[in-house]
Amino acid sequence: MQRHPVRLPSVFQVFAALGLFLLMAFSFTAQLDLPIQLALYIGWFVIIGLGIKLGHSYKELEQAATQGIANGLGAVLILLAVGALVGTWIAGGIVPTIIYYGLKAIHPSIFLAATMIICSLTALATGTSWGAAGTAGIAMMGIGQGLGVPAPVTAGAVLSGCYFGDKLSPLSDSVILASSMSGVEIVEHIKGMLPIALISYIITGILFTALGLHYAGNVDMAQVNDVILAMEQQFVITPLSFVPVAIVLVLLAMRLPSFPVISLGSVLGIVWAIVVQNMNPLTAMNTAWAPFSIESGVSFIDAILNRGGMESMLGSVAVIVFGLGFGGLLDKVGVLETIAKLFERKVESAGSLATSTIGTAFLGNVFGSAMYVSLILTPKICAKNYDRLGYQRKNLSRNAEFGGTLTSGMVPWSDNGIYMASILGVATLSYAPFMWLSFVCIIVTILTSYMGWFVDRCPPTAEASEPASEDSLDAVAQKA
Structure with missing residues (x-):
């Protein structure tokens, strides 16, 4: 059978297809109480139908979807490993110990700023925002609830720190991906x-400090003392519980692969549950799969500690698999490329270049449902504008990173949005307004670009070269 020539989608086709997807995504979650997994599943067939109309064969589109899933399976493995880590670290008294000492040591007035700093240092040392949120982040969420700070606010401070440390760490997969896809050395x-x-x-730290002072006056110290007493009654609290945390953070900082290191952490959690908490070995081992269960009589403790296990992550796994496949289809059909061409017509300065790149990266998260989709497609789409206008590629990698990494946790159906909501126990759209570092960083980037600050020039070129090699994907896969 004769094939029609393959062509890019029109602007109308793009907005019709993506508009239908967004309508389903928001209506399913906000109005109909249906899972986002169904919206992504149906979205596959919307894009497949568009792809066939544009001349692609079904087999090609199916391969694009499965390739998109394959490229992101490392994230799925880490997600399951972190689920096991959370369950076993709660059972082993590791998370309760961190919360216990945190409630005793951290003053409410500096809690939010301290949360951002602790999470940023953890992510900087380990190179992973997921690992930082799954360790330091969970502990800070517990401390925040004990101090009476609203969970979405604490989650915003956690993620501000996690993403700051992640994007400045040479160990980070997002740093490796953004730099290599833009053709820039990691250090540059x-x-x-x-x-x-x-x-x-600094600006974000000042904002969180000011907000922390507001909540400091509302803290009920009697409630804090009740929580501390209940922790002592339910768990064996000992400084030895910090040993597994130190081991995992050191191994991640040594650039060992995340999946086996986090899995080792869950094994240590089982050992601590058996040896320190005197838990039945089979019950302790089961916490790696099923959520930990406790009835302490204190609602705060039950809410923060009845969680974890790989089983609790299965819904998130389904979202990520469908999202990765959806992103692979969008890449194959050329949806984001069509959107980028709209930006290209208005790009004539460093400011408009930064704005369009950040916008393209954000759309990569919204419609690609994964940070890696955004960081791969954005440099490929935008590189020629930097070459044409005479701006160094490190401007491209920076803007792609800011637009891709910093907004990845704001999209409810993206891999980061699903993961962070699951691990922190706060809905994505609830914590997103408090991801202040992301908003401040993007605003500062656009403003300084329009003013010509922190912008590096180079001789313009008539033809744009390919920004990067696909070998960068192998580097990220090896890290995961």
């Missing part, structure tokens, strides 16, 4: 981000 990429990132970090 980090140096290009550093000035704006530090300015934004």
Whole structure:
């Protein structure tokens, strides 16, 4: 049978297809109480239908979807490993111990700023925002609830710190991906981000400090003392519980692969549950799969500690699998490329270049449902504009990182949005308004670009070269 020539979708076709997907995504979650997995599943067939109309064969589209899933399976493995880690670390008294000492040591007035700093240092040392949120982040959520700070606010401070540390760490997969896909050395990429990132970090720290002072006056210390007493009654609290945390963080900082290191952490959690908490070995081992269960009589403790296990992550796994496949289909059909061409017509300055790149990266998260989709497609789509206008590629990698990494946790159906909501126990749209570092960093980037600050020039070229090799995907896969 004769094939029609393959062509890019029109602007109308793109907005019709994506508009239908967004309508389903929001109506399913906000109005109909249906899972987002169904919206992504149906979205596959919307894009497949568009792809066939544009001349692609079904087999090609199916392969694009499965390839998109394959490229992101490392994230699925880490998600399951973190689920096991959370369950066993709660059972082993590791998370309760961190919360216990945190409630005793951290004053409410500096809690939010301290949360951002602790999570940023954890992510910087380990190179993973997921690992930082799954360890330090969970503990800070517990401390915040004990101090009476609203969970979405604490989650915003956690994620501000996690994403700051992640995007400045040479160990980070997002750093490796954004720099390599843009054709920039990792060190140059980090140096290009550093000035704006530090300015934004200081501004965000001041904002969280001011907000922390507001909540400090509302803390009921009697409730805090009740929580501390209940922790002592339910768990064996000992400084030895910090040993598994130190081991996992050191191994991640040594650039060992995340999946086996986090899995080792869950094994240590089982050992601590048996040896320190005197738990039945079979019950302790089961917490790696099923959520930990406790009835302490204190609602706060039950809410924060009845969680974890790989089983609790299965819904998130389904979202990520469908999302990755959806992103693979969008890439194959050329949806984001069509959107980028709309931006290209108005890009004539460093400011408009930064704005369009950040916008493209954000759309990569919204419609690609995964940070890696955003960081791969954005440099490929936008590189020629940087070459044409005479701006160094490290401007491209920086803007792609800011638009892709910093917004990835704001999209409810993206891999980061699903993961962070699951691990922190707060809905994505509830914590997103408090991801202040992301908003501040993007605003500072756009403003300074329009003013010509922190922008590096180079001789313009008539033809844009390919920004990067697909080998960068192998580097990320090896890290995961």
